[in-house]
Amino acid sequence: MAAVATMEGFEGYWGPPTATMDWCEGNYMVTPYAAEFFNSLTSMFIAVAxxxxxxxxxxxxxCMEWRFIIAFLSVTIVGLGSVAFHGTLLFEHQRWDQVPMLWTVAMILYVLFEQKHVQPAYRILPVALFVYAVVATLATSKRSGDMQWFSFHAFFGLATFLAVCKVTLFYRSLPTDMTELRKVMSYGFIALGVAITVWLMDLKLCNQLHMLPAYDYWNFHAWGWHLMVSCGLYNILIGIWYHRLKVVLEKDVSLRLSPLPHIAFVPPKLACHTGVSEKIGKLNAEERAxxxxRSQALSRALTEEFERSIVAQAVAEVIPKRNYLGAYG
Known part of the structure; x- marks a missing residue:
């Protein structure tokens, strides 16, 4: 692949950017092997979250339903795709970032809509979300400049807006005594609010921000957007999962805020899924009989043993009394 010289004198290993977006961080500022080094580095925050x-x-x-496993893993894939996108600024790697974002928000929507139902309540929902994700993927995978940029943000923005509305309604429905959960959700909202703010600032005020000293090394997209969106997603998904375990599935769990928000299971060997009870319920009549x-036989044996011990004790008390009276008879 042809190298491209930059104004800093480095040669970019990945060649000229072909992505539809080149962010505010200067290209190949640190190493010729990473187009946007700090944006690529901090994308790992999302993968870790x-x-x-x-x-x-x-x-x-x-205790973790597949819906949450898939949601968490989807966030990780988004982070890894973002590493590839910012590290190369190639369009094919841009899709590794954007397409997982579309599927992740679809998965989160499924989690939110089914949050308060023990069993799936909307059979058409997975099909509808799958169709949305496929159509959005096809629409945003076409290399068409501004139209690609618009298509992605239209599809992603619509789904994200719906998810934010659902999360907001969920938060407002929480009882006031669930203080830990409300705190975790509040932390998530604040982090996402900060993330969106700095994302817009980096996008719209790039020239002005570059007037600040060494902005390429501490740019808002890297250290603001990536870090804050990671914290926001982590807190909100943990809060939703805890609520489902505690309120919907009625499990004995607690929410701990330190050192990181996490769920504590009480007792540690709590059976989270209904598989055990279902197996017990499926015992046939003969096994239950x-x-x-056996229980009745054991109960009778214990009763008889208890009665014999009572009789023996009574006899032991009576015989000495008779001997005592006989001595003075």
Whole structure:
């Protein structure tokens, strides 16, 4: 691949940018192998925000429904795609960033719509979200300059707006006594608000921001957007998962805020899924009868043993009294 010389004197390994967006950070400022070094580096925050909940709760993965596993892993894939996009500024790698974002927001919408239902309530919902994601993927994968940029933000923005509305309604429905959950959700809202603000500033005020000293090294997109959106997604998804376990599935769990928001299971060996109870419920009548018969036999044996011990104790008390009276008879 042909190299491209930059104003800093470096040669870019990946060649001229072909992506529809070149962010405010200067290209190849640090190394010729990363187009936007700090944007690429801080994209790992997003990947970590997705995989960290799975690692923290790995011992209780039986308590994590597949909807949450997929949602968390989707966030991780977005982060890795962002690393590739910012590191190369190639259009094919830009799709690795944008397409996972479309599928991730679709998965989060499924989680939100089914949040308060023990069993799936909307059978058409997965089909509708799948169709949306496929259409959005096809529309944003075409290399057509401004139209590609508009298509992606139209599809992604619509789904994100719907997700924000659902999360807001969810937050407003929380009881006031669920203080820990409300705190975690509030942290998530604040982080996302800051993230969107600095994203817009970096996008619209690039020339003005470059007047600040060494802005390429601490730019808002890298250290603001990537970091804050990671914190926001982490807190909100943890809060939603906790609410489902605690309120919907009625599990004995608590929400801990330190050192990171996480879910504590009480007792540690809590059975989260209904698989155990379902298996017990499927015992046939003969097995239940045998179990009941053994229980009754054990109960009778214990009763008889108890009665014999009472009789023996009574006899032991009576005999000495008779001997005592006989001595004075």
């Amino acid at each position: 997705g995989i960290l909940p799975i690692l923290i709760h790995f011992r209780r993965r039986d 045998r179990t009941m018969e």
